[in-house]
Amino acid sequence: MHIQKIFFLVLLIIPSLVLSQTNQLDAQGKKHGDWKVYFEGTKNPRFEGRFEHGKEIGEFKFYKKGFYDHPAAIMNFEKNxxxxxxxxxxxxxxxxxxxxxxxxxxEGKWVYFHQASDSIMMTEQYQEDKLNGLQQTYYKNGKLAEKTTYKGGEKNGTSLIFAENGQITRELNFKAGKLHGKATYFTPEGEKTMEGFYTEGNKSGIWKYYTEGKLVEEKEY
Structure with missing residues (x-):
């Protein structure tokens, strides 16, 4: 009987010991140790992770309200x-x-995936949360769909658009987010349909139009 009473008391104490080891502050009032925070008025997790004197360390799991089977995001914090x-x-x-x-x-390279697949849909380069560098988009079969250069969050430089068979269908140039420079368009079979120049987003100069690979019209803009 005495042993049973001791065992019962231990069962009562264990939960409080576990709780006492989470959501703690250090002597300076900074989060320290394991933390688990719930959405207000619920027992559903908002996030969970570990702090070292106010700094996140290791893996943190974040949840979207109403969906708790899987984290909406996982962040891994490296020390220092x-x-x-x-x-x-x-x-x-x-x-x-x-x-x-x-x-x-x-910052740096980001990878995006096709829905319900682990195949890559797109890769991008960022600098201070703005697209900066090469952006590449892929079809589900892994072939390249688009290859565009960005600078400061805007298209800047060459942009190539591909059909699923690998044929270039548009060869464009951009400056500060606007079409600028030579532009050439093709069918998915590789036949040229038109070519000309853009100046700050508008067609300029002489544009040539083709049918079945033959020049059929010229227009001046």
Whole structure:
């Protein structure tokens, strides 16, 4: 009987010991140790992870309100680094995208996935949360669909659009987000349909139009 009473008391104490080890503050009032925060008025998790004197460390799981079977995002914080590796997920736990963030801004290479698939849909380069560098988009079969250069969040430089068979259908140039420079258009079979120049988003100069590969019309803009 005495042993049973002791066992019963231990069962009562264990939950309080577990609770006492989470959501704690250090001597300076900073979060320290394991934390688990719930949506207000519920027992549904909002996020969970570990702090070291106010700084996130290791894996953090974040949940979307109403969906708790899988995290909406998982962030991995490295000690003594400002960057964090991030993966976003669908409600079914399938990856949507992953990459790096610095001060909550996307930085470097980001990868996006086709729906219900682990095949890559798009890769992008970021600098301070703005597209900066090469963006490449892919068909589900892995073939390239688009290849465009960005600078400061805007299209800048060459942009190539591909048909699913690999044929270039549009060869364009951009400057500060607007079509600027030579532009050539093709059918998916590789026949040229038109070519000319853009100046700050508008057609300029002489444009040539083709049918079945033969020049049929010229227009001056």
């Amino acid at each position: 680094k400002d960057s964090v590796n991030v993966t976003y997920y669908t409600q079914k736990g399938e990856p949507i995208s992953n990459g790096k963030m610095v001060d909550r801004k996307r």
